[in-house]
Amino acid sequence: MKRVVFHIDVNSAFLSWTAVKILKEGGTQDIRTIPSVVSGDPKDRRSVITSVSVPAKKLGIKAATPVSMALRTCPNLVIVRGDFDWYRQCSRGFIEICKSYSPVLEQFSIDECFLDMSFRLYGKGPKEVAESLKKQIFNTLGFTVNVGIGPNKLLAKMASDFEKPDKVHTLWEEEIEEKMWPLGVRDLLWVGRKTEEKLLSYGLRTIGQLATADLSYLKRIVGERGAQQLHDSANGIDNSPVETEHPDAKSYSAERTFPKDLSDPKDIDRALFKVACIVCHRIRKDMVKASTVSIFIKFTDFSTLQKQCSLPQPTDITALILNASRGLLSEIWDGERPLRQIGLGLTKLSRDSAEQMSLFEDPKLDYYRKWDEDYDKKQS
DNA sequence: TCTGGGGTCCTAGGACCC
DNA sequence: TCTGGGGTCCTAGGACCC
Numbered sequence: 308m309k310r311v312v313f314h315i316d317v318n319s320a321f322l323s324w325t326a327v328k329i330l331k332e333g334g335t336q337d338i339r340t341i342p343s344v345v346s347g348d349p350k351d352r353r354s355v356i357t358s359v360s361v362p363a364k365k366l367g368i369k370a371a372t373p374v375s376m377a378l379r380t381c382p383n384l385v386i387v388r389g390d391f392d393w394y395r396q397c398s399r400g401f402i403e404i405c406k407s408y409s410p411v412l413e414q415f416s417i418d419e420c421f422l423d424m425s426f427r428l429y430g431k432g433p434k435e436v437a438e439s440l441k442k443q444i445f446n447t448l449g450f451t452v453n454v455g456i457g458p459n460k461l462l463a464k465m466a467s468d469f470e471k472p473d474k475v476h477t478l479w480e481e482e483i484e485e486k487m488w489p490l491g492v493r494d495l496l497w498v499g500r501k502t503e504e505k506l507l508s509y510g511l512r513t514i515g516q517l518a519t520a521d522l523s524y525l526k527r528i529v530g531e532r533g534a535q536q537l538h539d540s541a542n543g544i545d546n547s548p549v550e551t552e553h554p555d556a557k558s559y560s561a562e563r564t565f566p567k568d569l570s571d572p573k574d575i576d577r578a579l580f581k582v583a584c585i586v587c588h589r590i591r592k593d594m595v596k597a598s599t600v601s602i603f604i605k606f607t608d609f610s611t612l613q614k615q616c617s618l619p620q621p622t623d624i625t626a627l628i629l630n631a632s633r634g635l636l637s638e639i640w641d642g643e644r645p646l647r648q649i650g651l652g653l654t655k656l657s658r659d660s661a662e663q664m665s666l667f668e669d670p671k672l673d674y675y676r677k678w679d680e681d682y683d684k685k686q687s
Numbered sequence: 688t689c690t691g692g693g694g695t696c697c698t699a700g701g702a703c704c705c
Numbered sequence: 706t707c708t709g710g711g712g713t714c715c716t717a718g719g720a721c722c723c
Contacts, residue, residue: 320723347691355691357723370723376688416723499721532697557695564691599715609690615716650692 311433312549313422314455314463315405315440317397318472320418321345321358323450324397325387330449342366343385346374353564357389361472400448408440413460413549421460423549437475445473461496461545462487468494483543488515495540502529502537517541555658559597561586562650568607570645579632582651587625588686590653591679596621597653600628602635605648612639621657625682626675628653 317323319339326339342363347354352375359368363384368377377384398417406412411423424433437454444452455467456477465487466478478486493503495514509528511517517525518541525534539545561582569575579602590597601615614635622628632651640646 351691353689353691357691371690373688373690376690379688419723497721501720530698558693560693562692601716611718613717617715648691 308425310458311424312457312460312463313408313424313433313437313440314415314457314460314467315401315420315422316453316455316464316467317401317418318451318453319358319360320397320450321389321394322360322387324394325358325390327397327449328390328393329387338385338387341385342368342381342383343387344368344374344377345387345389347389349374349386349388351566353566397448397450401444401452404444404447405440408436411549411551413551414553421463421549434475434477441473441475457543459543459545460547460549461540462543464496465494478543480543483518484515487543488513488518488541490514492517495537497536497540502533505529514541555656556593556595557656558652558654559586559590559595559656560601560650560652561589562603562648564605564648565646568645568647570643572642575636575640575646575649576633578649579636579651580629582649583625583629583632584682586651586653587623587628587679588683590656591623591683595656595658596623597628597656598622599653599655600631600635601652601654602632602639603648603650603652604636604640604646605650607645607647609647614639615652615654617655621655623679624672624675625679626671 322343322345323339325345326337330337339360340362341360343360344356344363345358346356353373355373356368356370356377359370363381366381368380368384374386394417401418402412402414402420405420405422409422409424413421415421424436433456437456441452441454444450451473453467453469453471453473454475455463455465455469456475457463457466458480462478462483466476469476469486490513491503492498492506492511492514495517498506505528506512506517511520511528517537520538522534522538525538528534529537563578563582565578569578598618598621599615600618601613603611603613605611616631616635618627618631628651
């Protein structure tokens with residue numbers, strides 16, 4: 308049986324979803340039709356763009372650029388602030404419709420999913436089914452998607468990235484040479500800026516060149532594993548299944564970039580306290596405990612440092628995690644050099660609910676737990 | 688011009704054990 | 706006394722994704 312995989316990708320997701328919300332609330336301007344972007348706090352000069360309308364894209368504005376920079380390119384750019392709760396609602400509706408086309412669905416991110424359609428084409432051609440899925444999403448939810456169709460996840464995802472928005476594309480094995488090989492290496496999944504630079508310096512520009520390159524030559528450029536991965540991807544080889552189960556998170560983290568770089572230890576400690584509260588609240592909500600704490604800091608020049616340590620036993624208590632992270636911070640920061648950002652990460656997670664009570668438990672723990680309980684109540 | 692936030696996975700060196 | 710080699714765990718750093 309021929310394998311058929313769909314990759315469905317919401318076009319400029321945050322921007323489309325915001326547009327739908329504005330229209331729903333009685334607004335008359337559809338921001339998808341004008342140069343517009345979604346960003347974090349638009350007043351904060353440091354916030355970056357997270358989603359770009361098609362007209363703005365045509366003016367050369369790209370995601371992840373600072374708002375201030377985009378405004379210089381396009382002074383009358385419309386900037387709207389993101390609304391994550393609304394995005395989650397839109398995402399749920401989107402996933403629900405997709406699932407009605409095949410239960411074998413893997414959610415890849417808030418606005419993308421894979422469907423294994425191998426057994427679900429009801430005698431119709433895959434393109435026809437994709438068109439009706441696309442239409443149903445638009446008619447029901449009011450936003451457009453791209454659908455990529457291929458024999459595996461990799462090719463389906465590559466296909467959905469072809470011309471946008473509101474399009475269905477196929478990328479079958481016999482189309483690889485024509486549709487994928489002329490593209491630049493950067494267009495290949497898992498090739499980022501650094502890998503692109505390396506490949507270009509060896510004269511490898513297109514996906515086709517990667518596909519036909521000698522494997523041992525590639526190994527010298529990007530290492531053993533990377534070479535195999537690149538070579539397989541460029542040839543359209545991908546045997547990974549569409550995974551319906553979302554694996555448990557392996558880490559939790561929170562980070563904050565300050566409006567202005569900070570060097571006063573009191574300010575830094577306040578920030579550390581805040582990120583600790585946020586990330587600990589999240590692990591408690593998910594009934595997870597962590598036994599490794601990491602801290603990361605970013606300096607004015609964007610260089611970063613990080614340090615981690617193991618706790619004697621897994622915990623979800625803010626005070627203990629904060630205490631550990633304060634110790635780590637003092638080891639990597641001199642207390643003077645200005646910091647741009649601070650972050651706190653938790654790994655080595657355990658999910659067994661059995662409380663490991665120490666015989667000599669610190670009597671303060673009860674007080675800490677009570678404090679966390681109150682904090683969690685205030686957040687809900 | 689001046690660069691967010693939240694994740695996953697890989698690599699490489701050192702410690703430690705057998 | 707000086708030696709091989711493999712496995713595992715920990716840590717720091719980096720690349721990539723959306």
